[in-house]
Amino acid sequence: MNLTGVGRRYGLGGPWVLRGVDLDLPAHTLIRIEGANGSGKSTLLRLVAGIDAPTEGRITGRRPRTAYVPERFPAALPFTAAGYLVHLGRIHGLRTAEATGRAQAWLARFGAADHARQPLSELSKGTSQKVAVAQALLAEPELLVLDEAWTGLDTAARDELDRGVAERVTAGATVVFVDHDPRRLAGVIDITHRVEGLGLVPVAAREAAYDAGPRVRIEVTGASGATLPTGLPGAPAQEPGPDGTLRLTVAAVHSDALLRSLLTARPPWHIRQLSESAAPEPTPRTEPSRIP
Known part of the structure; x- marks a missing residue:
């Protein structure tokens, strides 16, 4: 677009x-x-x-x-938190059971599962905002x-x-x-x-x-002859590690998705160690980037 x-x-x-x-x-x-x-x-x-x-x-x-989170969430709507998420999920084309499952999952991810049955008008500002972002993400x-x-x-x-x-x-x-x-x-x-x-x-x-x-370093081992899946989340940097391991370094926001990809690969990769990795000093630019 x-x-x-x-x-x-x-x-x-x-x-x-x-x-x-x-x-x-x-x-x-x-x-x-x-x-x-x-x-x-x-x-x-x-x-x-x-x-x-x-x-x-x-x-x-x-x-x-498209999903949109406005600057101000209209919290006076006549729904409970879960009811609102299911309603929005249905608008996005999800079946009721699927919308219900995703609503519960996203409320849990944002630490708001205990407020599922609470009316929107009674939620705190912070919890209302959690519902606002959950409604956008559950529709994928x-x-x-x-x-x-x-x-x-x-x-x-x-x-x-x-x-x-x-x-x-x-x-x-x-x-x-x-x-x-x-x-x-x-x-x-x-x-x-x-x-x-x-x-x-x-x-x-x-x-x-x-x-x-912030970045995360993941040390992994795979089956004999295994190669990493293509298109890994975050395009991790790769380098050999000790004892035949492989070190993957990725931006922290991509680490959960990367771990899921490694663990669900066929055959799955074994996670040996997970640690924080300091970001490198930025390289000075000599010419402007091209904006697509």
């Missing part, structure tokens, strides 16, 4: 919020949107998610299955749009959302997000754009996706 010359204003003759925006949304890509408060970031995300239509310009290409969307989705989450839930984002990108989805923390997913972002004036300015891409942020 692509945005070409897109502009948005509210009301006839109202001031332009965005104008002349070009943005490509390739699959398998994590895209960060930056900009000052009130610059139009949320408006851009609503256009990407299909919540708003452009006043001018075109959005072309196939509309992917092809396009995931997150507007300050980490705000209000506790540390464990923020880490879980990081993992959920990494899983969607690994599965081939496009994720577009805004967050006030400049370190958010800094080691795994593919493309960054900044809203300036009324337009969108590309920012130099992060170095090869995995040069920054």
Whole structure:
């Protein structure tokens, strides 16, 4: 999906919020949107998610299955937490039993399983936000749009959302997000754009996706003659380890998905050791990155 010359204003003759925006949304890509408060970031995300239509310009290409987490979650809806997730799952085309199972799983992942039967209107702000991000992730969307989705989450839930984002990108989805923390997913972002004036300015891409942020080292052994599966999550760096082991180093947000891939491979790989690995010092750039 692509945005070409897109502009948005509210009301006839109202001031332009965005104008002349070009943005490509390739699959398998994590895209960060930056900009000052009130610059139009949320408006851009609503256009990407299909919540708003452009006043001018075109959005072309196939509309992917999309999930969206707004900056403010409408917690006054007449549902329980689990009921809301099942309802949204049904809207996304899931059968009731499947939606129920995914709702329970995501509430558990975000530490909110005890609130499943609680009305949305009675939830704390933090728990409401957990429901908001769970409804987006349970549908396994092809396009995931997150507007300050980490705000209000506790540390464990923020880490879980990081993992959920990494899983969607690994599965081939496009994720577009805004967050006030400049370190958010800094080691795994593919493309960054900044809203300036009324337009969108590309920012130099992060170095090869995995040069920054916390990383995990996994020492593994396989059956005689076994080769690693292709397309492993996080594209881990590989080097020989002691006693015939293989060392894999990957961004921490991809470590859970990588472990699942290794353990479910045929034949499965044996995990010998798991440890933290310091991120290397970034290599100075001599020329700007090309933005796709």
